[in-house]
Amino acid sequence: MENAKQFRNICIFGAGAIGGALAARLASSPMLKGATVTAIARGAHLKAIREHGLSLYEPGKTEPLVATFAATDTAAELGPQDLVIVTLKGHQVTSASEDIAGLLKPDSRVVMIQNGIPWWYFHGDKASGLEGRQVEALDPDGLVWQRIGPERVIGGVIYQGAQMLEPGHIRLTSGGLLHLGEPSGAMSAELGEIANLLEASGWTIKTTDRIRNEIWLKFLGNAAFNPISALTRGRITEIMDGPAVDLVKQVMTEVRDVAGRLGCPVSETVEQKMEHGRTLGNAKTSMLQDLEQGRPMEITPLTRAITLLGRMANVPTPANDILLALISQLDETMAKARATEA
Template sequence: MRICIFGAGAIGGYLGAKLALAGAEVALVARGPHLAAIRANGLTLIEEGERRTVAVRAAADPAELGPQDYVIVTLKAHSVPAVVPQLAGLLGESGALVWGVNGLPWWYFHHHGGSLEGTRLQSVDPGGAQWQGLGPERVLGCVVYPAAEVAEPGVVRHIEGNRFSLGEPSGEKSGRVVRLAEALSAAGLKAPVRPRLRDEIWVKLWGNLSFNPISALTHATLDVLCTDPGTRAVARAMMLEAQAIAERLGVKFPIDVDRRIEGGAAVGAHRTSMLQDLEAGRPMEIEALVGSVAELGRLVDVPTPTVDTVLALVRLRAKVAGLT
């Protein structure tokens, strides 16, 4: 089984290191000093105080790696359209595309059923580039829970979590998803196969939709924005609007909105990924995390006044910062 991690930064590097240390045939697509360090010294994982290094094949050009059985994408959502041809080349004729990307996925309405079956979301797939160039039938969904960081080039530090929930868009327990789950489990990771993966996508999106843009606008950490009465109220309103959309699409939430906010507060003084990107001068995942929910609200006729307001503000924040 050949597994390629496309976007081997923090999460991708953690996943690649775990698989490689377990003996899996892994290749990484990375770039810059991180790639150079991996090629020169191997990929190092710091986990629970232990430091382990493993030799792993890595390249900037995916064409060097050849066709793969599984291509696990861990890029930022806005980075994917530009690399569609490279991803398609890695997939070959029968490879599976494992979608470990934050936000509402472009393939959401593939095997969804109902009147919106096959709907393409312009906010996350402008012009249908991913739908046409990759094909939703190639996709396995993946909800990523671990937290990790690149401590220095070639070195990834695991912070917490080891679950990668998997699922077919159709909900079936296919051979290809079972085989991948077994490979991840053999590497010491939790890889449950979910018949209703969209439910988990929404629970994670619930927090990303609200906490990320609010943090980018206020520069507040999670513990602050989840407990300040004003920002908590804004986040709660956004989440309730999203819940109304999701439930109209058949999603079932296992927890209520207040418990989800409390969970965010419990993380502590964490800077969200959107805030980290803003401070580093990198493009933010605005459309995948927020714009997609506003688009869905229009599709199912659910008003999203708070989401729309925050979306307008964070889009302008990005423009003023020169990130669009």
């Protein structure tokens, strides 16, 4: 197929649970036979991939997919890539942007799979009246905008339960769905080709001319559950059955109001999203996992962003403002503890 010929060099930048699964499936895809798939990984996970490949445990299958592919922790070792799929968290992108830029040639495309509001959000945005606006907090000093360039981006919103069992071993806990879209809304040939490439490797893909609508729909849950779970140490079921449930509703309502004012009406009501949250059961949010593992939390894309965009849209966000103050204080306390331990 034509797209398999076009994207001959593919780099997965950030081979954690989601990125590792992407790399494993792409490297094993008959559609990419003869192509080069490389993952950027680190530490014990990198060592395991190099020595034994990556074992991917998929729903409904008794044996793991064991994939072998090139992996490195030094992007500068690689040549120019046709396609870079970035699966870093939003607060990690700035520090990695120079390395990502080093992988790009004039016609390279970059798929950004991220929770929350991304650095490129207003690029090509005709609905908000803020087209081309850069948000300093999401992209300090505009470094990502300059180095990667929003014109290269295809936005990605993924629904996929994934867990790193141990270095080199990843379990997918649901079927998974990945939405892809150009920031401009164009249904471009390259968007279609990348979608076909990923679908052929085992993902369920939906392309859209309204990728921001998908960003807000997922963000409705992330903005509420992530910071509340970190502050309470509660799993989603515990939050929904506890005294913070009213706060969940307030946060979601503010997010939905901001989205609507920016021209992105959310397709689910707050009540529907809360009921959907209940189906997630005993799941831990990514922010709670980061807190428990002593890592910096993804505060700006998941919490600070809604307060900033609320001001741009003239929509008050008092519940989110309080959450931001509290989660920022917690993050600062944890950072001091890490510094003391070091």
